[in-house]
Amino acid sequence: MSFFSDLAYVGGGLAVTFLLLFGGLAVGFSLGLLLAILRHCGVAVRPIRRYVSLLRGTPLLLQLSLIYFALPTILGIRLNVVWAGVIAFGLNSSAYMSEIFRSGIGSIPRGQFEAVRTLRIPAISAWRDIYLPQIFARILPALTGEIIALLKETALIATLGGSDLMRRSQVLAAERFTYFIPLCMAGLYYYALVCLVERFGRKLERRLCHAAG
Helix, strand or coil, X not given: CCHHHHHHHHHCCXXXXXXXXXXXXXXXXXXXXXXXXXXXXXXXXXXXXXXXXXXXXXXXXXXXXXXXXXXHHHCCCCCCHXXXXXXXXXXXXXXXXXXXXXHHHHCCCHHHHHHHHHHCCCHHHHXXXXXXXXXXXXXXXXXXXXXXHXXXXXXXXXXXXXXXXXXXXXXXHHHHCCCHHHHHHHHHHHHHHHHHHHHHHHHHHHHHHHHHC
């Protein structure tokens, strides 16, 4: 088979990689933002700190294995590889996202919070229209870095047999009895995706800076 057909075979794992990335981002972004807001409001501060510390202090591969292998034994819940990955990557990312959002919230002057309370602006409106636009503009570089980290971490799903870019390159390597070229193909895809994320992040950052100026 030709180089390009092998490259296309490895690229067939993009669907699983994208599902893991966007699914993990959806969980991590929404849960991380919620945890940061709750912590800012003084709600369940100690449990949130422990949650963040636990997920940041243990290997992601361990968390992924626990969700995929232990849940059927403990709770009788059996997940397929992709859904186990989405949950594991999402929960792990939420711990990092919450810290990113927390730093963004901390960068807002206290006077703004006091002004909102004085004017009796509804909390939902205040967060949506006043706080979050400022927070996103300030945390965008860190947010882009977390997205890139999550993208690369999705390769761990190959350890459970998920048919992503990494797994397909390993299958191809076993068929060809050589690892160098197949792994380089996977690396090429990952590098291209990382470059796209970085470019989009820089473009969005310039747009936000221009809008703020």
